[in-house]
Amino acid sequence: MMTIGVITGIVFYVGCVYLYFLLDRIVEKLGEIDDSLSDLRVDLAVTQTEIQRAKEELNRIDTV
Secondary structure (H helix, E strand, C coil): CHHHHHHHHHHHHHHHHHHHHHHHHHHHHHHHHHHHHHHHHHHHHHHHHHHHHHHHHHHHHHHC
């Protein structure tokens, strides 16, 4: 009975360590994805601003 308890404890400990490192990698990947999305949001905002300026410039040209 003692052997089964020790083996179960070791397996549980190794499983917890494995899950810790797995979750740590997942959190790192999510951070990378968040950074990428932030960069995309900035690019999108810049693009929208450029489009708005181009439309305004076209309106000015059309009115002249």
